[in-house]
Amino acid sequence: MRASVELLALALLGSAPGIAASPATQKSSNGFSYINPLIGTANGGNVFAGATLPYGLAKASADVDGQNTGGFGIEGPNVVGFSSVHDSGTGGNPSLGNFPLFPQVCPDDELNNCKYRIGDRKLPYVNSSLVAQPGHFGLQLESGIGANMTVSQHAALYRFTFPKGTKHPLVLLDLTDLWQSRQNASIEVDEKSGRMTGNGTFLPSFGAGSYVMHFCVDFYGSSIHETGVWVNNRAGTEPKQVFLTRGFNLFFLEGGGFVRLNPPSDGVVTVRMGISYMNSAQACRNAESEIPRPVTDFDRLVDNAQKAWTEKLSPISIKSGGATNDLLTSFWSGVYRNMISPQNYTGENPLWRSDKPYFDSFYCIWDSFRVQHPLLTILDPHAQTQMVEALLDIYKHEGWMPDCRMSLCKGWTQGGSNADVVIADAFVKNLSTTIDWELALDAVLADAENEPLEWSYHGRGGLHSWKSLDYIPYLDFDPYGFGTNSRSISRTLEYAYDDYCISELASGLGRGDLRRKYQQRAMNWKNLWKADQTSFINGTDTGFKGFFQPKYQNGTWGFQDPIACSALADFCSLTTNPSETFEASIWQYLFYVPHSVSSLISLLGGDDAMISRLDFFHTSGLADISNEPVFFTVFLYHYTGRPALSTERIHQYVPSDFNSSPGGLPGNDDSGAMGAFLVFSVMGLFPVAGQNVYLISPPFVEEISIKHPVTGKTATVRNIGFDASYKNIYVQSAKVNGKPWTKSWIGHEFFTEGWTLELVLGAKESSWGTALKDRPPSWTLGS
Structure with missing residues (x-):
C-alpha cells in the first residue's frame, strides 16, 4: 500500500506518530503537544515536515520522489535521500535539498553492488515507522535501515541504524539538490577520517542568478573501512575527490562521495553535516561548535529544539470550551x-x-x-x-x-x-x-x-x-x-x-x-x-x-x-x-x-x-x-x-x-x-495588513490569551455563551476592559497593552457593529 494512503488511514484513527488524538482524549493546554508537522504533506501543501529550529538554516528531512517541494511528502512512495536544508510551502520547483546522504548495505559486501544513482537507490519506507515532531524526524527504509535526524542552527545530525550483521555499511553523499539544478560541484573525502568537504553551485527555485552552498560531513560510530567517489552507477576508492559540471548537452551528471565503515558494535553510524554559504571551513566550524559530541548529542539537540518551540508557542494559551482536537x-x-x-x-x-x-x-x-x-x-x-x-x-x-x-x-x-x-x-x-x-x-x-x-x-x-x-x-x-x-x-x-x-x-x-x-x-x-x-x-x-x-495607453479598453x-x-x-x-x-x-x-x-x-x-x-x-x-x-x-x-x-x-x-x-x-x-x-x-486594524469575529474556542513578548501584558478574547457546536456564532454585545465596545474592529494596542475583549454570543445576527461609526476605517481622497 502506498505510504500516503496508509498513513492517512492511521491519521483518521488517531494512532500515527505526530497525528492528533481524537476529541474524546483531550490533550493538555501545552501547544507543543498538538503540533503535527505532517499537516500539508499531501494535497499540494508542500510543507517542510522535518527537524528544524525556529527560523533555522538547517532543516533535516527525508527526501522523496513524487511531490517533494518541501523534501518529504507522504504521496511520494520512495525515499531518495536525507538532506539538511529545505524551504517550506514554496510551490513550483522543489527548493534546496542539497547534498543528500543515503545509507545502504552493498550486497555481498561488494562496493559496486551498491546503488548510487537516484533512480537506482530509491527505496520505500515502512509507513508505521514514521516519526515527525518539532526537532526530530525519522523513518525506516524497507532495507531495514533506520534513519533519525535532528538539527542545530547550522548543522544536522543523523543516526543511521543498520541491520544486525552488516559488514561494511556505506553512506554516500550526492552532489545534487531536489531540483537537480546543480551547475557544478566538488567533493573531497579524507582517506583516514572520512570527512567530506565541498560545495556546489545551484539555481534558486523561483528566482534569478545562482548560489553556492558548502558542506562539511563527519562520521562516527566506527572506524573507516574505505572511502572514495562515485560517478553515475560506479564507485572507486581512487581518486578521493571529484569535480562535476553539467554533462554533454547540459545532461545532468550524477556523482558524489562515499564512506564505508567497519561494522559498528551497535549498528549505529552517526553522521554530522555542517552547512554554510560562506565556505567549507565555516561549515566545519558550525558543526563542531553546535554539535561538539555527535555520538551523544542527539537527545540534547532534540530537547533543545522542543524547548525552543515550546518557548515560541508560550505567548498563547487557550481555553478550548470543547473545541475539537482536530481544530486545536x-x-x-x-x-x-x-x-x-x-x-x-x-x-x-x-x-x-x-x-x-x-x-x-x-x-x-x-x-x-x-x-x-x-x-x-x-x-x-x-x-x-x-x-x-x-x-x-x-x-x-x-x-x-x-x-x-x-x-x-x-x-x-x-x-x-x-x-x-x-x-x-x-x-x-x-x-x-x-x-x-x-x-x-x-x-x-x-x-x-x-x-x-x-x-x-x-x-x-x-x-x-x-x-x-x-x-x-x-x-x-x-x-x-x-x-x-x-x-x-x-x-x-x-x-x-x-x-x-x-x-x-x-x-x-x-x-x-x-x-x-x-x-x-x-x-x-x-x-x-x-x-x-x-x-x-x-x-x-x-x-x-x-x-x-x-x-491601453491611449485610454481605450482591452478585455479580460x-x-x-x-x-x-x-x-x-x-x-x-x-x-x-x-x-x-x-x-x-x-x-x-x-x-x-x-x-x-x-x-x-x-x-x-x-x-x-x-x-x-x-x-x-x-x-x-x-x-x-x-x-x-x-x-x-x-x-x-x-x-x-x-x-x-x-x-x-x-x-x-x-x-x-x-x-x-x-x-x-x-x-x-x-x-x-x-x-x-x-x-x-x-x-488588515498595513493598517492598525483587526476585524473582530468570535473565536472558535471559548477563550484565547496572548502574552505580549515585549510588554509582558496579556490580551484576552473571551466568548460568553460559547458552544462548540457553533450554533451561537453571532456577537450580541461586546466589552473591552469591562466597558461597552460597539466597533467591529480593534487596534494593535489590544495586544501591547493587554486588553480583555468579551463577546456575548447568540444564535442570531444582532445590531452589534452595524452602525456606520462602528465600521472599520476606510479612507478616501479628501476625507
Missing part, C-alpha cells in the same frame, strides 16, 4: 509553521558585510504580507523586527527591497512592491524602536519612484506610465525597464495600496508633502474601473455589472474575462500563462482595495450590492481559499456593517478546508500563510 491541532500547527521561515542566515551572507540581521527565504512577500508577518508581529516581535531590518539592509546594498528572495538570490516579483506593506504594518503597530524609519522611508520611496532596469525581481515596472497615466497600461510601452509585461490590473491595484502604505509612513514621519502625493496615487485603482462591464459563466450572465478591465484565472478557469501563472491579473481573477481583484473599501462599496452601488457580490463570489466557485488574495474577502462584510456575515463566511471555510490530516490544507502553505489565516480565524481577530 490545526491551530497550533499553523502557529508552528509560521516560524519555520523566513530563515535566519545572519553570519552566512557572503554578499556583503553588515552588522544587521540577514534573513532569507522570503518566499514570497506577496503571500506572506497579508497574514504571516502580522502574526509574527504579535507572537514574535523580536524576529519580525529582525526581518524588517533585513529587508532594509537588502535595500541598502541592492537598491530595492525584495518581493521574493531565496538562497541569497532575487526571487521573481509577483504583484506590487509588497515589502512596502510589511514596512507600513510594522510602523503603524509601533513594532520596534530600533528600526531606522528614515531608512525605511527611503526604501519605500525607491520602490515608488525608481524603476530598475530589471523589475522582474525587485522594484516596480511601468513607473513612467504609473506617474503620467495613473494606471499600468495593457501592453505598456516601457523602454526604461524590463520584466514580464503582464498583470496590468493587479499591479495597478497593488501599487495603489502600496502607495497608500507609503503615505501612512510619510505622515507618521511628519512628511505632509509625501503624504498628500501618495494619497493621490493611492486612488489610481479607480482608473481601471469599467462601469458597464458584465460577467458570464458558461454563457449565463451573472447579473453583475462593473468590473476592473485592462486599459472576469472569471479568467479563477477556480472556474485556468490558473494564471507568472511564467507559463501570464495574464492581466496575477494568480487570481478580476472577480477576485475586484475586492482588493484595503484602504478605501467604502469607495469600492459606493462604486458597486451600496452595502447591499457589495454583500450580493461577496455572496456570489463565495458560493459560485469563483473564490479559491487556497490562494492568499481570498483571505481578506472573507471578512469584507465588516465594511458593509454586517460583521455577522463575515462570521458566517469563515465558518464556511473552517473546518471544511482546514483539518489535521496530511491533506489538511486547501493548497500550498506559502511559507505558513495558510496556517496564519487559520490562526487568525480561530483567534477571532483578522489583520
Whole structure:
C-alpha cells in the first residue's frame, strides 16, 4: 500500500506518530503537544515536515520522489535521500535539498553492488515507522535501515541504524539538490577520517542568478573501512575527490562521495553535516561548535529544539470550551509553521558585510504580507523586527527591497512592491524602536519612484506610465525597464495600496508633502474601473455589472474575462500563462482595495450590492481559499456593517478546508500563510495588513490569551455563551476592559497593552457593529 494512503488511514484513527488524538482524549493546554508537522504533506501543501529550529538554516528531512517541494511528502512512495536544508510551502520547483546522504548495505559486501544513482537507490519506507515532531524526524527504509535526524542552527545530525550483521555499511553523499539544478560541484573525502568537504553551485527555485552552498560531513560510530567517489552507477576508492559540471548537452551528471565503515558494535553510524554559504571551513566550524559530541548529542539537540518551540508557542494559551482536537491541532500547527521561515542566515551572507540581521527565504512577500508577518508581529516581535531590518539592509546594498528572495538570490516579483506593506504594518503597530524609519522611508520611496532596469525581481515596472497615466497600461510601452509585461490590473491595484502604505509612513514621519502625493496615487485603482462591464459563466450572465478591465495607453479598453484565472478557469501563472491579473481573477481583484473599501462599496452601488457580490463570489466557485488574495474577502462584510456575515463566511471555510490530516490544507502553505489565516480565524481577530486594524469575529474556542513578548501584558478574547457546536456564532454585545465596545474592529494596542475583549454570543445576527461609526476605517481622497 502506498505510504500516503496508509498513513492517512492511521491519521483518521488517531494512532500515527505526530497525528492528533481524537476529541474524546483531550490533550493538555501545552501547544507543543498538538503540533503535527505532517499537516500539508499531501494535497499540494508542500510543507517542510522535518527537524528544524525556529527560523533555522538547517532543516533535516527525508527526501522523496513524487511531490517533494518541501523534501518529504507522504504521496511520494520512495525515499531518495536525507538532506539538511529545505524551504517550506514554496510551490513550483522543489527548493534546496542539497547534498543528500543515503545509507545502504552493498550486497555481498561488494562496493559496486551498491546503488548510487537516484533512480537506482530509491527505496520505500515502512509507513508505521514514521516519526515527525518539532526537532526530530525519522523513518525506516524497507532495507531495514533506520534513519533519525535532528538539527542545530547550522548543522544536522543523523543516526543511521543498520541491520544486525552488516559488514561494511556505506553512506554516500550526492552532489545534487531536489531540483537537480546543480551547475557544478566538488567533493573531497579524507582517506583516514572520512570527512567530506565541498560545495556546489545551484539555481534558486523561483528566482534569478545562482548560489553556492558548502558542506562539511563527519562520521562516527566506527572506524573507516574505505572511502572514495562515485560517478553515475560506479564507485572507486581512487581518486578521493571529484569535480562535476553539467554533462554533454547540459545532461545532468550524477556523482558524489562515499564512506564505508567497519561494522559498528551497535549498528549505529552517526553522521554530522555542517552547512554554510560562506565556505567549507565555516561549515566545519558550525558543526563542531553546535554539535561538539555527535555520538551523544542527539537527545540534547532534540530537547533543545522542543524547548525552543515550546518557548515560541508560550505567548498563547487557550481555553478550548470543547473545541475539537482536530481544530486545536490545526491551530497550533499553523502557529508552528509560521516560524519555520523566513530563515535566519545572519553570519552566512557572503554578499556583503553588515552588522544587521540577514534573513532569507522570503518566499514570497506577496503571500506572506497579508497574514504571516502580522502574526509574527504579535507572537514574535523580536524576529519580525529582525526581518524588517533585513529587508532594509537588502535595500541598502541592492537598491530595492525584495518581493521574493531565496538562497541569497532575487526571487521573481509577483504583484506590487509588497515589502512596502510589511514596512507600513510594522510602523503603524509601533513594532520596534530600533528600526531606522528614515531608512525605511527611503526604501519605500525607491520602490515608488525608481524603476530598475530589471523589475522582474525587485522594484516596480511601468513607473513612467504609473506617474503620467495613473494606471499600468495593457501592453505598456516601457523602454526604461524590463520584466514580464503582464498583470496590468493587479499591479495597478497593488501599487495603489502600496502607495497608500507609503503615505501612512510619510505622515507618521511628519512628511505632509509625501503624504498628500501618495494619497493621490493611492486612488489610481479607480482608473481601471469599467462601469458597464458584465460577467458570464458558461454563457449565463451573472447579473453583475462593473468590473476592473485592462486599459491601453491611449485610454481605450482591452478585455479580460472576469472569471479568467479563477477556480472556474485556468490558473494564471507568472511564467507559463501570464495574464492581466496575477494568480487570481478580476472577480477576485475586484475586492482588493484595503484602504478605501467604502469607495469600492459606493462604486458597486451600496452595502447591499457589495454583500450580493461577496455572496456570489463565495458560493459560485469563483473564490479559491487556497490562494492568499481570498483571505481578506472573507471578512469584507465588516465594511458593509454586517460583521455577522463575515462570521458566517469563515465558518464556511473552517473546518471544511482546514483539518489535521496530511491533506489538511486547501493548497500550498506559502511559507505558513495558510496556517496564519487559520490562526487568525480561530483567534477571532483578522489583520488588515498595513493598517492598525483587526476585524473582530468570535473565536472558535471559548477563550484565547496572548502574552505580549515585549510588554509582558496579556490580551484576552473571551466568548460568553460559547458552544462548540457553533450554533451561537453571532456577537450580541461586546466589552473591552469591562466597558461597552460597539466597533467591529480593534487596534494593535489590544495586544501591547493587554486588553480583555468579551463577546456575548447568540444564535442570531444582532445590531452589534452595524452602525456606520462602528465600521472599520476606510479612507478616501479628501476625507
